[in-house]
Amino acid sequence: xxxxxxxxxxxxxxxxxxxxxxxxxxxxxxxxxxxxxxxxxxxxxxxxxxxxxxxxxxxxxxxxxxxxxxxxxxxxxxxxxxxxxxxxxxxxxxxxxxxxxxxxxxxxxxxxxxxxxxxxxxxxxxxxxxxxxxxxxxxxxxxxxxxxxxxxxxxxxxxxxxxxxxxxxxxxxxxxxxxxxxxxxxxxxxxxxxxxxxxxxxxxxxxxxxxxxxxxxxxxxx
Numbered sequence: 001x002x003x004x005x006x007x008x009x010x011x012x013x014x015x016x017x018x019x020x021x022x023x024x025x026x027x028x029x030x031x032x033x034x035x036x037x038x039x040x041x042x043x044x045x046x047x048x049x050x051x052x053x054x055x056x057x058x059x060x061x062x063x064x065x066x067x068x069x070x071x072x073x074x075x076x077x078x079x080x081x082x083x084x085x086x087x088x089x090x091x092x093x094x095x096x097x098x099x100x101x102x103x104x105x106x107x108x109x110x111x112x113x114x115x116x117x118x119x120x121x122x123x124x125x126x127x128x129x130x131x132x133x134x135x136x137x138x139x140x141x142x143x144x145x146x147x148x149x150x151x152x153x154x155x156x157x158x159x160x161x162x163x164x165x166x167x168x169x170x171x172x173x174x175x176x177x178x179x180x181x182x183x184x185x186x187x188x189x190x191x192x193x194x195x196x197x198x199x200x201x202x203x204x205x206x207x208x209x210x211x212x213x214x215x216x217x218x219x220x221x222x
Contacts, residue, residue, distance in 0.1 A: 028066055031056050032080070035073045036122035044074060045131045071133045074126060078136040081123045082143050088116050093150035095157035102212045105158055106204050110178065114185060114197055121186055128179070151175060159211050170211065177203055 034056035038047045049070050053063040067073045092112040096105050117124055126132060127140050151171040159167065181200030185193055 024066070027058075027062070028076075031058070031063060031066060031073065032077045035070070035077055036120070039074065039077075039122050040125050043131070044070075044126060044129055044133075049073075074133050075136050077122065078126055078133075079139065081120055081126075082139055084120075085116065085123065085143065086146070088112055089147055089150050093147075093154045095153050098157055098160055100158070102158060102208055103201075103205055105154070106208065107201055109154065110197070110201050110204065113178070114182070114200075117182055117186060118193075124182065124186055128183075148172065148175060155208075158208070162211070170208075173207065174204060177207065 031052065035047070035052045038051050038055050042051070047070055049063055049067075050060055052070065052073065053060045056063070067076070092109045126136065132140065148168075148171050151174055152167045155167050155170055155174070156162070159170070162170070178200065181196065181203065185196045185200065188196055
């Protein structure tokens with residue numbers, strides 16, 4: 001019987017740290033969401049911890065319990081978004097069947113990335129701004145390199161027999177075209193955003209089509 005009472009007493013004690021941790025995680029998520037809004041509105045340089053706290057509806061003192069400065073907030077936000085981005089391109093940039101129509105392969109990849117960036121506009125605002133924090137810039141460079149490698153892998157299945165150097169160059173061009181189009185897409189909403197998304201896919205398809213036209217017919221060897 002004493003052991004049962006002791007266990008009953010320890011139960012609530014064990015629950016307290018978990019509850020505090022859950023509250024802390026919710027508060028961090030709240031602050032990161034507020035920071036994303038502020039960074040999109042004012043840019044990273046003009047943003048302040050006071051503005052982020054105000055957007056989150058908390059005092060600056062509460063914010064400082066979790067983050068020492070806005071750079072730490074941006075780094076945490078960027079790290080979470082880059083992790084999600086890696087999961088996104090891991091799913092959509094896998095090599096495809098060489099018989100897959102170019103329009104289908106390009107459309108599927110571009111649509112997923114556009115959805116990601118429209119859901120998280122702060123990703124573009126932080127990663128492509130002139131004042132990205134140093135540590136985040138290093139992580140983004142690594143992400144960029146991995147992304148190019150995955151694009152090359154997708155292109156290798158669409159453009160079989162293409163020399164590696166040409167694949168690398170084509171991957172750089174595709175990513176450059178995508179980034180330029182994405183900036184226009186994020187600057188518009190509704191039907192106009194959809195129109196720019198179609199223009200971006202058309203631009204990529206028209207660029208790749210002459211190259212893809214030279215790939216061998218998958219059924220030719222049968």
